[in-house]
Amino acid sequence: MTSPIVDVTDLSHVYMQGTPLAHQALDRVSIQVERGECIAIIGHTGSGKSTLIQHLNGLMRPQSGKVIVNGLDVSDPKVDVRLLRRQVGLVFQNPEDQLFEKLVGDDIAYGPFKMGLPIAEVKERVEWAMELVGLSFDEMKDRPTFALSGGQKRKVALAGVLALRPHVLVLDEPTAGLDPRSRNELLQRIRRLNQEEGLTVIFVSHNMEEVARLAQRVYVMANGQIACEGTPRHIFGNSSLLQEHHIGTPEAVDILYQLLEQGYAVDTGSFLPEEAAAEILNLIKR
Amino acid sequence: MTADHPIIRVENVSFSYKVNQDQQIPVLQNVSLDVYPGEYLAIIGHNGSGKSTLSKHLNGILTPKTGDVYVNQINTRDRERIYEVRSQVGMVFQHPDNQIVATIVEDDVAFGLENIGIAAHEMRERIDASLEAVGMSAFRHRPPHHLSGGQKQRIAIAGILAMRPQCIVLDEATSMLDSYGRQDILAVIRKLHREGMTIVTVTHHMSEVAEADRVVVMEAGQIVLQGTPREVFAHQQRLRELHLDVPDASRIAALVHQEWEPFSPNLIVNEEVVEEVNRHVIKQAEASGT
Known part of the structure; x- marks a missing residue:
């Protein structure tokens, strides 16, 4: 049996500990992610999602509990943080705010360059990463970053992380603010990275269509705890769970729940538009 | 609607960013657009199509390279009257954190009023009313x-709202919110619109677009398609070419229609799909004589 690539056990975190404003952001959280899995973390604003993922590349160290990523113990003060951050690529919410170089190509090259790679390999990685996120290397590498649209900046920021060739990719709201095509393309690219390159993906999202399409397994967080865990079909098929934890539903599921309320026998775990259409056809074609 | 003067008149506007x-x-390339009083207008387009740049022209944050923008007949190039323009057309941006300046909620709401020198008692009234309108009085x-x-x-x-504008422009104001936060904002917008506020919203959420009176589709800095949401969403193929999408309700309706022709393909909100299912089930029951 292989050990999980990400193994979080009983992780707790209190912000502003010892003050009247102390706030328990994480409360004995445990998650296990196997190599090559694609995992979604969902939950209401303030449920602890972002605090959790910041532990995965050592931006935050465990106050209590254990975080082991690819064999590296994040709670060990002597852990090689540079190695850890190379293995875990963390893409923040609004990563476009973090672009700092004048030109697109330079910004993406910054990480690999700092790793001390030979210049030919840096260039090759930049090309590879730009292609992956859907930016044409020849056309875009010399564009100034300030003149990009929000979605283009997002792609540049993602490419900058991918160029480090991480084993685990952690994304905080990867598609918020992207247009539908860019969103679909990015999701397909993430899925390809996951399935073809074996990259382990962990993403935080409030877009339930995205969770439905991408995740193999979902963790639901509430009040700093893992409220439940399961496949998207299991999670979206459980309306009391969705309501209790203020989780939105994919539009397709919303339609099916409305039908269910009116007394139709439909499977509310059918979260893709194609499946919902099939459920509806079942009802009317008899 | 045509009898009214537009609140905002965009005339042949072009704009470019200087790289070097x-x-x-x-x-933007020769964009013309009128926004009428009381209208709920949605602007859609893929990232980089120019929709945010257009929205920033609507209250003079950006001024056109060529062409003109008028807000109630005031040219936004007239820097002396820019405060008048901004108090008539207010803007909400994408990132909540970037637009809050004060350390207490009511001070933040008061910020604009202080800048234009509103008397203290009137300021109170306006703050009360605005917080009430968005359901945040308890947080003041x-x-x-x-x-x-x-x-x-x-x-x-x-x-x-405290500035008493006639029009609110929302530039992807819901895109960083979770679905509950989004529903809250949409409920506020719906209410303001019902009370007569002119709304211009820039969004990627097609289910939000379905609520608007009129949709403008941007591509490469030009308006390439406009109409009611139903008219626009009927062009599924064209929208896909423009990197856009239709609401899931439309997609589902179209998929059902492919297999079962009498099912209307032209639906845009979830409730319509449910009604259409009802209609068909009843018809089937009648046909089979039960």
Whole structure:
């Protein structure tokens, strides 16, 4: 049996500990992610999602509990943080705010360059990463970053992380603010990275269509705890769970729940538009 | 609607960002658009199509390279009257954190009023009314950084309402919010619109677009398609070419229609799909004589 690539056990975190404003952001959280899995973390604003993922590349160290990523113990003060951050690529919410170089190509090259790679390999990685996120290397590498649209900046920021060739990719709201095509393309690219390159993906999202399409397994967080865990079909098929934890539903599921309320026998775990259409056809074609 | 004067008149506007001495990236090309009083207008387009740049022209944050924008007949190039323009057309941006300036909610709402020298008693009234309108009265003495994204956006809207504008422009104001925060904002917008506020919203959420009176589709800095949401969403193929999408309700209706022709393909909101299912099931029951 292989050990999980990400193994979080009983992780707790209190912000502003010892003050009247102390706030328990994480409360004995445990998650296990196997190599090559694609995992979604969902939950209401303030449920602890972002605090959790910041532990995965050592931006935050465990106050209590254990975080082991690819064999590296994040709670060990002597852990090689540079190695850890190379293995875990963390893409923040609004990563476009973090672009700092004048030109697109330079910004993406910054990480690999700092790793001390030979210049030919840096260039090759930049090309590879730009292609992956859907930016044409020849056309875009010399564009100034300030003149990009929000979605283009997002792609540049993602490419900058991918160029480090991480084993685990952690994304905080990867598609918020992207247009539908860019969103679909990015999701397909993430899925390809996951399935073809074996990259382990962990993403935080409030877009339930995205969770439905991408995740193999979902963790639901509430009040700093893992409220439940399961496949998207299991999670979206459980309306009391969705309501209790203020989780939105994919539009397709919303339609099916409305039908269910009116007394139709439909499977509310059918979260893709194609499946919902099939459920509806079942009802009317008899 | 045509009898009214437009609140905002965009006339042949072109705009470009200067990259360096000899390179310009054109963002808007000869865009003309009128926004009428009481209208709910949605602007959609893929990232980089120019929709945010257009929305920033609507209250003079950007001024056109060529062409003109008028807000109630005031040219936005007239810097002396820019405060008049801004108090008539208010803007809510994408990131909640970037538009909150004060450390207490009510101070934040008061910020614009202080700048234009409103008397203290009137300021009180306006703050009360604006916080009430967005359902945030209970939070008036709280520090804003402890609020959720949706609550922060509601504070931002309250700050704009306090200026008593005729029109609110929302530039992807819901895109960073979770689905509950988004529903909150949409409920506030719906209510303001019902009470007569002119709304211009820039969004990627097609289910939001379905609520608008009129949709404008941007591509490469030009308006390429416009009409009611139903008219626009009927062009599924064209929208896909423009990197856009239709609401899931439309997609599902179209899929059902492919297999079962009598099912209307032209639906845009979830409730319509449910009604259409009902209609068919009843018809089937009648046909089979039960």
